[in-house]
Amino acid sequence: MEQHCGLITGNKEPVPLKSISVTLSINDFVASVSATLNYENEEKVPLEAIFVFPMDEDSAVYSFEASVDGKKIVAELQEKMQAHSIYEDALSQGHQAYLLEEDDYSSDVFSCNVGNLQPGAKVAVTLRYVQELPLETDGALRYVLPAILNPRYQLSEQSTNSCLNIKTPIVPLEDLPYTLNMVVTITSQHVIERVQSNCCLSPIQYLADDKMSAQVSLAEGHKFDRDVELLIYYNEVHSPSVAVEMGMQDMKPDSLMGAPSAMVSFYPDIPEVEASKACGEFVFLMDRSGSMGMHMNSQMDSQLRIEAAKETLLLLLKSLPMGCYFNIYGFGSFYEKFFPESVKYTQETMEEAVKRVKDLEADLGGTEILRPLCDIYKAPSILGHPLQLFVFTDGEVSDTFSVIKEVKLNSKRHRCFSFGIGEGASTSLIKSIARVSGGTAEFITGKDRIQTKALGSLKSALNSSVGDISLSWILPPGLSASMLSPEHAVIFRGQRLIIYARLNGTMPQVESSGEVCLKYTLQGKSLENRVTFSLQPKANKSFTIHRLAAKSLIQRKDLGSHETSEGEKEDVVNISIQSGVLSSFTAFIAINKDLNQPVQGPLATRVIPWPMMLQDLPVHGFDSYYDDTSDVALASRFSLCEESVEDDVHREREDNGFGENFAMQLISLQNANGSWELDEHLTKILGTSLEDIKAANPVKDRDPSMWATVLAVLWLHANEKDLKCEWELLERKAVAWLHDNAGSSIQMLVQAASSLLKVSVTPAVFGF
Secondary structure, three states: OOOOOOEOOOOOOOOOEEEEEEEEEEEOOEEEEEEEEEEEOOOOOOEEEEEEEEOOOOOEEEEEEEEEOOEEEEOEEEEHHHHHHHHHHHHHOOOEEEEEEEOOOOOOEEEEEEEEEOOOOEEEEEEEEEEEOOEOOOOOEEEEEOOOOOOOEOOOOOOOOOHHHOOOOEEOHHHOOOEEEEEEEEEOOOOEEEEEEOOOEOOOEEOOOOOOEEEEEEOOOOOOOOOEEEEEEEOOOOOOEEEEEOOOOOOOOOOOOOOOEEEEEEOOOOOOOOOOOOOOEEEEEEEOOHHHHOEOOOOOOOOEHHHHHHHHHHHHHHHOOOOOEEEEEEEOOOEEEOOOOOEEOOHHHHHHHHHHHHOOOOOOOOOOOHHHHHHHHHOOOEOOEOEEEEEEEOOOEOOHHHHHHHHHHOOOOEEEEEEEEOOOOOHHHHHHHHHHHOOOEEEEOOOOOHHHHHHHHHHHHHOOOOEEEEEEEEOOOOEEEEEOOOOOOOOOOOOOEEEEEEEEEOOOOOOOEEEEEEEEEEOOEEEEEEEEEEOOOOOOOOOHHHHHHHHHHHHHHOOHHHHOOHHHHHHHHHHHHHHOOOOOOEEEEEEEOOOOOOOOOOOEEEEOOEEOOHHHOOOOOOOHHHOOOOOHHHHHHOHHHHHHHHHHHHHHHOOOOOOOOHHHHHHHOOOOOOOOOOOHHHHHHHOOOHHHHHHHOOOOOOOHHHHHHHHHHHHHHHHOHHHHHHHHHHHHHHHHHHHHHOHHHHHHHHHHHHHHHOOOOOHHHHOO
16 A cells, blocks of 8 residues: 555664754743754665754754764755755765755745765764744743644645655654754843743753753653743843844945844833724634644643634633624635624624534644635725734644735734644744734643633734834944834734844944833823843854844745745845845755765665654544545554544533533623523532522512623632633623623622622622
């Protein structure tokens, strides 16, 4: 039987990749990474080893070199087609050659080719990159070393140039032939409070008494079964900062790499304001491809992605303000939408949507997101209701650049909030569609709850946006600043702003400083943040800030070979080669001419496998590339897993679509206006009888929904306080409804409900 989707089914060939060693240095909120791939050819024939691997799309790869028998061979960055030609010529002449490139269709997938690896030869290949670290809502900096290469859904018209077309073998964890080790050094201007990880780490070692430097490493025996995620907590992470870096001495002083560069980090203290009550068109675009039937992560007790998505949709629906507009799309190989066009949010439309959400399954095949996006964008705008798009996907899509371009074309009329679900989601897709539209991107892995992050983004979407953003510089005479980063149209509460600038002119020879001021308006009020910085920068041989600035410029222009204009492509190649930062139009090429043995016949090709836990294959409807009906063995191999999931789904449907999750059952009962009905469904969750509840009502002559609503809010505080961030918006609706309808009776209702349920809350919860 033909090997399908890279699964190794029988004759296992030796794998030349033996180990991966990663050295990670984190300085404040920038990561510098050196990853070494150690190869050894144990076969009797010369090989070409191909390793296709994921990397965060924000990574600026700037160095690639090989070490052969103690000799270092440094790669050059060249235009990609030229690099390919040199690589093929070198192999045909019997040389050893090395090629590192970014995929044409997705900027978070890379391939490394080691050509003409002779029998018995050992080679170490090292690549280096720098990366900004994103900030989590709890203030943690997040670094991820991807260990999961998800198969990407393939469009039939996909170019043969894509390394996504290489059938990467996927093996069970226990059969993975190479190991991973990682050492992490952290230095900061702030105290390092703690480091957390989804993997076992060695105990943290502080390198100084001030706790501003520390070291950790992956524990011995680390299994390569998940993305390695680190969360670094500093104190005072929100304070603004400016770092200045001198340019390269051998470059023109007014060029991108020759002039000094500055990296400005602001964390504006934007106060939370009352959300607009009826402003916005909210469209939720939900991935329903087969892979959404997988678990959230490699732990079998983790929630299925589609079930987490359904809970999230319900919470979002219940949290929308009355009078807004909304719609829900599901997509896979094709797409479905709940309503022909966005509808006004009413009790009737909400009830219909909730009913349909409960029946959603991961049953729409592959992952084609472009067509539903185009359908959303072609609809006319609703006056006074700006479009807010929420995209939920596990991101296993191939041609991300087409999607990014479509979002970018429509960026003036909407914001896109994107969510990558589960390990292996495409960072290129998730981050880029948020970046080009002025939204935010979130990744949900490990024990993260998609519900928490989605509701946080909804709060941002509902909040009044910050406007009139401007940045001004106060610098010594003879020095000026020109922006390298794009203008920011919007800043959200809790969002960090990173800006790159080039300093033009003559740097002062004596101790001096500059100042940057960020100004913005919020609800008519003018606000500002200021930060003073030194103009005596330290030397940095990695030129980290320059390369991050170059990466920022490349990201704005580089949309792959099919979506980038010729003019933009030329700009990208120039920036890439000048800065040494890899792009989709350039590649690193290195030749070892010491090896000069003519190749006898074609080289044997060995594609390096990636791990996949067997239970993590999709079970509800395989994405296109698991969809080959001839592969009966594959389907039967996982039939036990499929049956158990189907049983879970059946059990869940027996009880209002949310099983034993009483909080979700309670939330599903809430009306669109924020109230609850007093009925047996509610009293069952409260754990008492309808008669007893009615008897305890202190205002029996008034609308019983007032009593029911107070009881529901108190129950949430008593039983789900840890997840308050998820139901805070729907609670606000409930309290607002009570003030409009119960008036002076609220205090009496709360006292009676507290006595009945034996719970107490602060009076502020109900606004008194």
